[in-house]
Amino acid sequence: MMEGLKGRIQTVRGAIEPGELGFVLSHEHLFINLLPEAFRSARGEPIIMEKLGSLRRNWASNVENLSLESEEDAVYEMGVFKRMGGGTLVEQTVCGLLQNPQALARVSERTGVNIVAGTGLYSHQYHPPEIAELDESRIAERFVREITEGIEGTGVRAGIIGEIGLSWPVHPDEERVLRAAVRAQRETGASLSIHPGKHHEAPRHAVEVILQEKGDPERCIMCHIERTYFDIEPMVALAETGCCLEFDLFGQEYSYFPTAPIDMPNDAVRINFIMKLIDAGHLERILVSQDICRKIHLTRFGGEGYYYLMEYVLPMMRRKGMSDHEIDALTRGNPARMLAFL
Ligand SMILES: [Zn+2]
Numbered sequence: 001m002m003e004g005l006k007g008r009i010q011t012v013r014g015a016i017e018p019g020e021l022g023f024v025l026s027h028e029h030l031f032i033n034l035l036p037e038a039f040r041s042a043r044g045e046p047i048i049m050e051k052l053g054s055l056r057r058n059w060a061s062n063v064e065n066l067s068l069e070s071e072e073d074a075v076y077e078m079g080v081f082k083r084m085g086g087g088t089l090v091e092q093t094v095c096g097l098l099q100n101p102q103a104l105a106r107v108s109e110r111t112g113v114n115i116v117a118g119t120g121l122y123s124h125q126y127h128p129p130e131i132a133e134l135d136e137s138r139i140a141e142r143f144v145r146e147i148t149e150g151i152e153g154t155g156v157r158a159g160i161i162g163e164i165g166l167s168w169p170v171h172p173d174e175e176r177v178l179r180a181a182v183r184a185q186r187e188t189g190a191s192l193s194i195h196p197g198k199h200h201e202a203p204r205h206a207v208e209v210i211l212q213e214k215g216d217p218e219r220c221i222m223c224h225i226e227r228t229y230f231d232i233e234p235m236v237a238l239a240e241t242g243c244c245l246e247f248d249l250f251g252q253e254y255s256y257f258p259t260a261p262i263d264m265p266n267d268a269v270r271i272n273f274i275m276k277l278i279d280a281g282h283l284e285r286i287l288v289s290q291d292i293c294r295k296i297h298l299t300r301f302g303g304e305g306y307y308y309l310m311e312y313v314l315p316m317m318r319r320k321g322m323s324d325h326e327i328d329a330l331t332r333g334n335p336a337r338m339l340a341f342l
Pocket of ligand 1 (some may be wrong): 293
């Protein structure tokens with residue numbers, strides 16, 4: 001059905017060849033609002049230097065921090081990313097998180113960065129009310145339409161399904177959405193990116209659902225792996241199912257996780273896990289990114305910016321002994337394989 005897209009990647013400005021991607025950040029946000037709809041009118045204090053330190057300790061302490069809505073900020077940040085050698089950004093803001101596909105197309109146009117947009121639904125608190133009434137096939141149709149025709153009638157097409165948001169325990173509406181996403185994955189040949197609940201059983205549960213729906217785990221990306229598993233054994237076991245493990249919180253080095261009792265690793269620990277996965281034979285099952293989704297991540301707000309991984313993490317990988325071949329797999333080869341339509 002997606003004949004013209006086979007082997008190619010669908011960006012917000014049309015299809016490109018895998019060789020045109022360059023360096024890829026596999027899981028980011030340029031436009032997002034992390035507040036559920038009912039709370040969106042809330043305004044916090046302006047983000048000023050005096051408040052930056054406390055926001056870095058607790059990113060949830062000011063609602064102003066929880067949205068990215070400025071097109072000028074996005075153009076500025078993508079300009080820096082491009083100048084530092086960046087090629088492509090996968091933007092995983094989906095319905096309910098205030099996605100802005102037309103702005104993505106303009107930012108891509110103005111900066112030359114390839115942007116791949118997502119279709120999907122985030123966790124149930126963010127579902128539009130009609131989702132509770134729709135069955136799996138109707139939800140799947142919606143995802144397929146956003147890939148073949150455009151996101152919410154804009155004509156800007158999605159190139160990946162996700163991030164699909166799951167809680168723990170999985171809400172029944174979320175499970176229906178996941179089943180629909182697997183159907184859309186099978187029908188379109190796109191890959192499927194899953195934000196698992198914050199529980200060690202969550203990723204395997206999602207893989208079970210994929211298998212029940214006769215989906216292909218090799219087309220699945222499990223996001224935020226480093227806040228879900230804290231040991232190498234479950235990581236290796238998940239890689240053995242065929243699914244990609246995404247270490248997508250690079251640069252987020254705070255130890256206090258405001259919304260759950262999670263011991264966040266730092267970047268060095270993330271790289272140690274990645275190297276162990278490579279030793280276990282799973283180089284092809286690893287993706288990396290920064291999941292920028294709050295203002296304090298932006299260079300304009302004193303944050304790390306989208307160039308951080310290229311500039312600071314890659315040298316650390318080399319210093320720890322990773323080869324150029326391995327780094328290329330994480331940042332170019334694996335994303336190209338996962339983004340190319342089957
Ligand atoms: Zn995300």
